[in-house]
Amino acid sequence: MSTGGWRASRRAMAGWLPVAALTALLGAAPPDQLTSELIFPGERGHVHASSIVETPSGGLLVAWYENGDPSNTGPFEGQDLDKRDDVRISGARRAAGATAWSTPYTLVDTATLPDNNPALGIDRQGRLWLVHAVLLGVPEKAWGSALTHALVSTDYDRDGTPRWDAAHVIAPRPPGMLSAVARVAEEARVGPGRTTEVAARANRLLEAMQDPYARRLGWMPRNHPLVLDDGTVLIPLANENFNMAAMALAHDGGARWTYSSLVPTRGLIQPSVVRLRDGSLTAFFRDARGTGRIGRSTSTDQGRTWTAAVSTELPNPSGGIEAVILRSGALAVVFNDHTGSERDRLSIAVSSDEGSTWSARRVIIHRPGERFDYPSIIQARDGRIHVTFSDNLTSVRHVSFTEAWIAAE
Numbered sequence: 001m002s003t004g005g006w007r008a009s010r011r012a013m014a015g016w017l018p019v020a021a022l023t024a025l026l027g028a029a030p031p032d033q034l035t036s037e038l039i040f041p042g043e044r045g046h047v048h049a050s051s052i053v054e055t056p057s058g059g060l061l062v063a064w065y066e067n068g069d070p071s072n073t074g075p076f077e078g079q080d081l082d083k084r085d086d087v088r089i090s091g092a093r094r095a096a097g098a099t100a101w102s103t104p105y106t107l108v109d110t111a112t113l114p115d116n117n118p119a120l121g122i123d124r125q126g127r128l129w130l131v132h133a134v135l136l137g138v139p140e141k142a143w144g145s146a147l148t149h150a151l152v153s154t155d156y157d158r159d160g161t162p163r164w165d166a167a168h169v170i171a172p173r174p175p176g177m178l179s180a181v182a183r184v185a186e187e188a189r190v191g192p193g194r195t196t197e198v199a200a201r202a203n204r205l206l207e208a209m210q211d212p213y214a215r216r217l218g219w220m221p222r223n224h225p226l227v228l229d230d231g232t233v234l235i236p237l238a239n240e241n242f243n244m245a246a247m248a249l250a251h252d253g254g255a256r257w258t259y260s261s262l263v264p265t266r267g268l269i270q271p272s273v274v275r276l277r278d279g280s281l282t283a284f285f286r287d288a289r290g291t292g293r294i295g296r297s298t299s300t301d302q303g304r305t306w307t308a309a310v311s312t313e314l315p316n317p318s319g320g321i322e323a324v325i326l327r328s329g330a331l332a333v334v335f336n337d338h339t340g341s342e343r344d345r346l347s348i349a350v351s352s353d354e355g356s357t358w359s360a361r362r363v364i365i366h367r368p369g370e371r372f373d374y375p376s377i378i379q380a381r382d383g384r385i386h387v388t389f390s391d392n393l394t395s396v397r398h399v400s401f402t403e404a405w406i407a408a409e
Contacts, residue, residue: 034364034401039092039101042394046081049320050388050396051120051224051376053128055157058096058381062388063107063118063130064396065089083142087114089132093159101398102159108151110134116146121225123233125253127165128156131221131235143240144218147171150235152254171216172237172259174246180262181209181242188266205242205266214241222270222286223322224376229279234303236283238269243288245271247303260299265309268295272322273303274331276354284323284333285309287316292339294321296355313358314349315339320374326403327379331355334375334387337363343373346389350406360407364399372397 039062050064066088067081081087088109092101107130108115114135121129130153133146148170156162174180188202208214218241226234233254238245245268247260263271267289273281281303285295293311314321319336326332330350337347345366349358364387365372375389384400391397 034399034405036365036397036399038391039388039396039398040104042392044090044104044395046087046393047395048082048390048393049117049222049374050390051118052378052386052388052398053120053122053224054378054380054386055093055128056122056126057157059098059157060094060380060386060398061091061120061128061156062093062101062376062396062398063089063091063120064390065114065116065118065132082116083114083135085112085114087116089115089118089130105160107161108132108164113137117220117222119221119224119235121227121233123152123225123227123253124231126154127253128153128162129225129233130162131170131225133220136217138213138217143220144214146218146220146240148219148221148235148237148248150250150254166254168250168254168257170219170235170237170248170257172219172239172246172248173216174259174262176261177215177246178209180264181205181244184244184264184266185209208241211241217241219246220270222320222374223272224378226273226275226281228275228302232302234273234281236271236273238271238285240269243267243269245269245283245285245297245306247271247273249303258304260303261305263297263306263309265295265297268297268309270320271297272333274323274325276325277329282323282355284312284321286318286321287311288318290318292316294333294335312355317341317343319343322375322377324377324379326350326385327383328403330403332377332385332403332406334364334377334389336373337361343371344368346372346375346387348377348385348387348406350403362406362408365397 045067047066089107091107092104116133119131130151136145150168151164152166153162185202185205219237233250235248245263249258268285270286271283281299294314294316295309297306297309317338321335323333334348346364349361
């Protein structure tokens with residue numbers, strides 16, 4: 001039954017039939033129902049940065065990173081839990097028609113190096129892409145030492161570690177990067193709003209530009225790759241040494257790689273890219289500048305160049321976000337709905353005019369004092385929307401709802 005038919009039936013019967021009985025009669029969940037579950041118990045140490053995809057068979061696959069054995073401190077004592085050498089990427093699968101998730105299993109574990117920020121995607125041939133960052137500890141064990149990898153598999157739609165058919169190392173050199181960084185740094189150093197702190201940051205940026213490690217390392221994925229009209233896989237990235245974003249473009253299944261120019265706005269990271277009705281691309285960003293708003297940039301040449309970013313009206317406490325175009329054509333963004341620093345509320349907003357205005361917004365979860373962040377969102381072939389996110393950094397929570405649920409409040 002269509003959403004419209006469901007609503008009409010509910011209006012007609014609501015006066016005399018309980019919701020549970022009506023649901024059983026119609027054989028479908030009501031549109032205002034949200035389901036919520038932990039994919040696994042919180043017994044796997046520090047857990048963060050999930051990514052979800054629907055597989056060709058109709059199942060769901062979720063990846064995240066975790067710090068291995070939570071009881072093993074040993075040589076890692078004093079290190080950040082997400083930068084320890086035993087950090088790996090794990091996953092779980094829920095087969096089509098199943099009601100339970102598999103026992104978590106390892107997707108990738110680079111020996112003696114931490115693996116972070118998995119981003120899953122399915123290309124036009126039905127192959128699984130797992131993009132992630134490996135922290136090399138050069139020049140120090142931090143995000144700025146990240147080296148991005150992309151693994152590709154045809155044998156993954158089952159429980160257990162996929163058989164990886166191809167592996168790519170992604171070390172971007174965006175065209176015009178040095179001049180673009182220098183221009184941004186100089187504008188910050190001498191431009192309006194200049195302060196001693198801003199000038200010092202700009203000088204550090206110019207110094208980092210002279211470091212070959214900083215220029216080639218520090219690129220981090222976060223959100224889903226986007227498959228373009230010609231089959232090119234666009235991988236959104238941002239450089240942690242310069243706080244600037246660019247896109248990696250994998251042509252012909254990864255046989256050839258090119259890179260976009262930098263998005264000409266500093267302080268925007270973790271882009272999420274969607275295709276608009278006219279074929280242009282829009283990227284939404286986690287904003288590290290302190291504006292408290294999600295940033296947005298546009299490309300009219302299939303991701304090769306990008307406009308200077310503008311701020312949207314959607315709040316962002318410098319937390320992870322992701323955008324998706326729904327089957328209805330509406331644009332949806334999931335984000336921490338705060339202008340401060342809290343990440344205890346996660347919401348979804350929907351726009352029918354591609355982000356000019358936001359016609360609906362609904363809270364997915366809100367528990368003061370807790371932490372829910374780094375959301376990943378897809379819409380499955382049956383129309384149901386799935387979101388995963390970090391639940392207090394101890395597990396991954398999966399919620400599911402319909403587009404009607406967003407507007408039902």
